[in-house]
Amino acid sequence: MDSIKFLPARDAVLNGRDAIISELRSLVPSGSLVHEMRELVPFETDAFVSYKQLPLAVVLPEDTAQVAAVLKFCHRNSIPVVPRGAGTSLCGGAIPQRDAVVICLSKMNAIIDVDYANRAAVVQAGVTNLGISERVGSDGFFYAPDPSSQLACTIGGNIGMNSGGAHCLKYGVTTNNLLGVKMVLIDGTVVDLGGMHLDAAGYDLLGLVCGSEGQLGIVTEATVRLIAKPEGCKPVLFGFETSQQAGSCVSAIIGSGIIPVAIEFMDRQAIEICEAFAGAGYPLDVGALLIIEVEGSGPEMDGLLSRIIEIARENSVKIVRESQSATEAALIWKGRKSAFGATGRIADYICMDGTVPLSKLPYVLTKTTEIVDRFGLRVANVFHAGDGNMHPLILFNANDPDDAARAEEAGNEILKLCVDVGGCLTGEHGVGIEKRELMTHQFSAEELSQQMAIRAAFDSEWLLNPSKVFPLEGRSA
Known part of the structure; x- marks a missing residue:
């Protein structure tokens, strides 16, 4: 592995490995410590598989007290710690380093309380995103953020990266659906931020924690907002000759004041890949596809769709296909949510996560294709078009170092393009390792210094x- 990807390992930690493992064994129950090399392999990377590194050890605590005990020990002995949920991070956020103890919260997977009077649920950090909706679904509620990995990804990881999903256009991302957390600081101190109430007193520390990528503390419990299920919902497929037409349609819909539940974009490459995998009935004779979902009563949905279809026709829509049953609606979403896995069946890929102003979508789509073509690679565009959160999948051969280097360079150019048109480096995946060295393209030295000062206030060492997150050079620590 390229040594520039991690800070230098601490020799004192590596040399004291046996003593560290012995102490960790005393802090957690039997079966909650992983330290044999062969058993550490599943923890060496996350969904951003370009880089791998075995950690010093992995602890799987069962409650907040155990997390606090481990952090207190690590802080006292200057041992780096990497929090981990399900390992679905697409930016390398959960990749360890060889002198680090990984604290994996997968055993902390209980739903502690469901409070319909306050429309909230208290869950441990290892509960899956989808698990919350499954628990409350029969009572007519759901948890709104729905990243494509929601079957596996955990609430702790969602909070770390401020994850979103297809329905964030209407319901917002994790920070808009998070009411409170229980968090353990690096020295073992346990703090509670927020709660069942809608607005906590004092500084908005909860807003600071959500999206902090596990650098301010380790969240062990979360209080999340529950939302009543709509009366009905309907996804509709809109096919266009070109990606530019589809992009213009998205901008026109949002500009008209209409906010559907979701607007998802797929270009020809993505359509073909997803249709071959899911058999969702996507049209194959179009250059781009929009999945637009509306919800509400029957008349309400009909009224919204009528206006959306009118706007689509003004933007040269070729195909309009409404779902006619719950089964058909589920298939439409299965195709979209399978995009990453379906792409992985045919090629290695890097998934970008830049966000751009909606008015710039047509321009950025054109430039993205030009960038990838220039590097001799292919791209499949699939993303949350309603909020401009782009996910170009750059296809390459991971066994070819030159191919991999070109893919990474192309991805960096795309992310810089997003910033240059007024957007940002990440919409929901986080910075992690992937975008760390690009932070200087978005932020000035003074802005980065201020961010690092806040980070150091929670964890001075x-x-x-x-x-993760901040460029390795020019750090305050």
């Missing part, structure tokens, strides 16, 4: 997830 930079022990929590230390090689």
Whole structure:
């Protein structure tokens, strides 16, 4: 592995490995410590598989007290710590380093309380995103954020990356659906931020924690907002000759004041890949596809769709196909949510996560294709078009170092393009390792210094997830 990807390992930690493991064994129950090399392999990377590194050890605590005990020990002995949920991070946010103890919260998977009077649920950090909706669904409620990995990804990881999903256009991302957290600081102190009430007193520390990528503390419990299910919902397929036409349609819909539940975009490459995998009935004779979902009563949905279809026709729509049953609606979403996995069946890929102003979508789509073509690669565009959160999938051969290098360079150019048109480096995946060195393209030295000062106020030794988010050079620690 390229050594520039991580801070130098601490020799004192590596040399004291046996003593560290012995102490960790005393802090957690039997079966909650992983330290044999062969058993550490599943924890060496996350969904951003370009980089791998075995950690020093992995702890799987069962409650907040155990997390606090481990952090207190690591802080006292200057041992780096990497928090981990399900390992679905697409930016390398959960990749360890060889002198780090990984704290994996997968055993903390209980739903502690469901309070319909306050429309909230209290859950441990290892509960899956989809698990919340499954628990409350029969009572007519759901948890709104729905990343494509929601079957596996956990609430703790969602909070770390401020994850979104297809329905974030209407319901917002994690920060808009998070009411409170229980969090353990690096020295073992346990703090509660927010709660069942809608607005906590004092500084908005909860807003600071959500999206902090596990660098301010480790969230062990979360209080999340529950939303009543709509009376009905309907996804509709809109096919266009070109990606530019589809992009213009998205901008026109939002500009008209209409906010559907979701607007998802797929270009020809993505359509073909997803249709071959899911058999969702996507049209194959179009250059781009929009999945637009509306919800409400029957008349309400009909009224919204009538206006959306009118706008689509003004933007040269070729095909309009409404779902006619719950089964057909589920298939439409299965195709979209399978995009990443379906692409992985045919090629290695890097998934970008830049966000751009909606008015710039047509321009950025054109430039993205030009960038990838220039590097001799292919791209499949699939993303949350309603909020401009782009996910170009750059296809390459991971066994060819030159191919991999070109893919990474193309991805960096695309992310810089997003910033240059007024957007940002990440919409929901986080910075992690992938975008760390690009932070200087979006932020000035003074802005980065201020962010690092806030981070250091929580963790002055930079022990929590230390090689992530901020460029390695020019750090305050």
